[in-house]
Amino acid sequence: MKPTISVIIPFTKNPIQLDEAISSVMQQTFKDFEIVLVNNQSSQDALDNALVWSRKHPAKIRLVSELKKGAAAARNRGILESHGEFIAFLDSDDRMKPHRLYAQLEALKNHPEITLVGAWKDRVSPDGQTLLEKNDKPKIPRWASILFLDDSRFLKDPLFEPQTSTFFFRKETALEIGSFDETFDPFWLEDTDFVLRMYQRGRILIVPDSLIEYRTHTQEEEDYRIFDIRNIQNHGLFFEKLKGWYFSKSSPSMRKAFDKIASRWLRESAIKIIYFRGGEKISRVLLKRAIAANNLDIKNIECFLRFFLPSSLWPRPFNRIPLTRGVLPEDINLEWAKSFLSI
Known part of the structure; x- marks a missing residue:
């Protein structure tokens, strides 16, 4: 029998963080899910850890590979390989709260006009041990505020851009809009582009609750990203x-x-x-x-x-x-x- 939800976790490195991400999914109060681990040119230690999980829980966890390096390509592979009607994303360095899947499924399942569900998040330190900010809410991108200034729909139904690890949507809808645009690979703005195309198709709903723990970057990682x-x-x-x-x-x-x-x-x-x-x-x-x-x-x-x-x-x-x-x-x-x- 097919699961209701497919949780897609692309990974490239850091087996300890991957272990925490998978564990957080396995502790969900809603149990009818599968986990699709997407090996995207991963380090050997992270791949070994993923293999351990998939062999320990073969009915629950599947390991697939995407040879093309990039966030969009890896997520698209996960979408194509998924068996669930609904899809939840989780980055391999983040963690779900136990009620995440239940809360987002309840928000989406009876509302066909909604194309994407996001949520608030808690920001934690790079080592995952310290809470830095609770209930960080998605914001309206500045470009959207400029572009849609006089748009009647935007005034009533603004475009919020949630964190990718909070994305929850129907697989069918993602396929209809063409999933992620891989020309953005290896990464940057592929998630923004996806959110906008989902907004063009329907409503984006933000669950007013922190459903993930988002791991912030080290100073070295942040410097690299900025430049x-x-x-x-x-x-x-x-x-x-x-x-x-x-x-x-x-x-x-x-x-x-x-x-x-x-x-x-x-x-x-x-x-x-x-x-x-x-x-x-x-x-x-x-x-x-x-x-x-x-x-x-x-x-x-x-x-x-x-x-x-x-x-x-x-x-x-x-x-x-x-x-x-x-x-x-x-x-x-x-x-x-x-x-x-x-x-």
Whole structure:
């Protein structure tokens, strides 16, 4: 008999955290579930741990593999391999609260108009031992507030973006929208894109309860994530998708909205790229374009002027600077800077 819920856990490393994630699912009050562990080019120790679990609970836990490296590809593999009507995601470094599956199933099962259920989360330390923030609520992305400012639906039914480990949805709905877009791999914004396409199909509901423990990153991990060039590139990819769905040359208000989004992302890209070797000229081009797109945003002008000061006074993304100045990919150059996020 097929399970009601398939819990999908992609993993790449850290067997101890994976062990905690699986254990948290096995302790659910709702028992009609399966666990699909997705090996995504994992370390051997994590794979060995997954094998132990799948052999110990063969009726409950299955191990599958996705050879293409990436969050979207791994989640898509899990969706395709799942047997349940409903799907719950859990990242391998996070943990479920015992009532998570029950609460989200109750929220979704009798409401066909809802496409995605999320929840609040508790933020815990990287070692998982210390509660840092309780009941952290999903927020409305800034780009969505700009883009849908005059949208009547958005005013009544805003777009919240829940943490991926709280995603709960019908398998059928995910397949209908094309699941995750693997062009975002290895990661960054694949979850944002998925949430938006779910929102285009129906309602997103947030359960007002913390249903997972979200493990925060170490300082080293956070520094890497902040200065990951792929994040910038994927913003460009997502921007092109937004244009394809919503941009209209005949709508002055829509042009203004896209100018504001582009301006913000150009500035945010500039204050990261300047910390790479050879990034100063590229960053100044990006900031000039940010000012041209939205000359009312004083942050653009402030950042541009500070780039002419000593580097100790440059703006810092999330108040951080990298320990060493990295090397930009060859395709991140002045020509790229002139066309990135163009309308």
